[in-house]
Amino acid sequence: MKTLVKIIFMSLMTVFMLGFINNDIEPKGWRKHGTNIVSYQIGIDNQISQHGQKSAFIESIAGIHFGFCALSQICSGKDFKGKRIKMTGYLKSQGRMDTVRMWLRVDNLDNESIADFDNMQNRRIIGTKDWKKCEIVFDVPDAKCVINYGFLLSGVGKAWFDNISFEIVDKSDKSNRRTANNLYARNPNPVPQMIPEKPVNLDFEE
Secondary structure (H helix, E strand, O other), rough: OOHHHHHHHHHHHHHHHHHHHOOOOOOOEEEEEEEEHHHHEEEOOOOOOOOOOOOEEEEEEOOOOOOOOOOOOEEEHHHHOOOOOEEEEEEEEOOOOEEEEEEEEEEEOOOOEEEEEEEOOOHOOEOEEEEEEEEEEEEEOOOEEEEEEEEEOOOOOOEEEEEEEEEEEEEOOOOOOOOOHOOOOOOOOOOOOOOOOOOOOOOOOO
């Protein structure tokens, strides 16, 4: 028991110290967040990409992890009002038991609720995998909405994200929707005052 307590204490001290030496570079238009961001580093990889010259990455920098780290973006949903949309992105992972997922959430600002949500919980990527095409099909209500999206890493390892796109699809395309309002009674995050009209830097080349 004492050994376990010592290991946890040393891990927490490592996480604390890493908070002072982390050299993050946030890609243009993207932000780092999560439940344990000091245990991870984010940045641009100039050597690895799915297509083009660059990709974004999240990498663990401590041995034991609690929680996750995400790299995400937000934009207005007005161009997608009343439509079914497919988000496509490419994920690559390196590690043993790390978990990598693309995620998306639609916030309905008119009634302060979550209109749609998916984080690939039932199809997450585990361990070392080459570039994998991932898709999330979601609905935007005919209301004032913002769309939150990105990718996340939990565990010890490294993940890359590249070449995201959005397209309007037919209502016959199956949605990945989870029961969003059961997950969040109300919008859990404050909405920025300035919301970009459209997604930006989706290929991380800027």
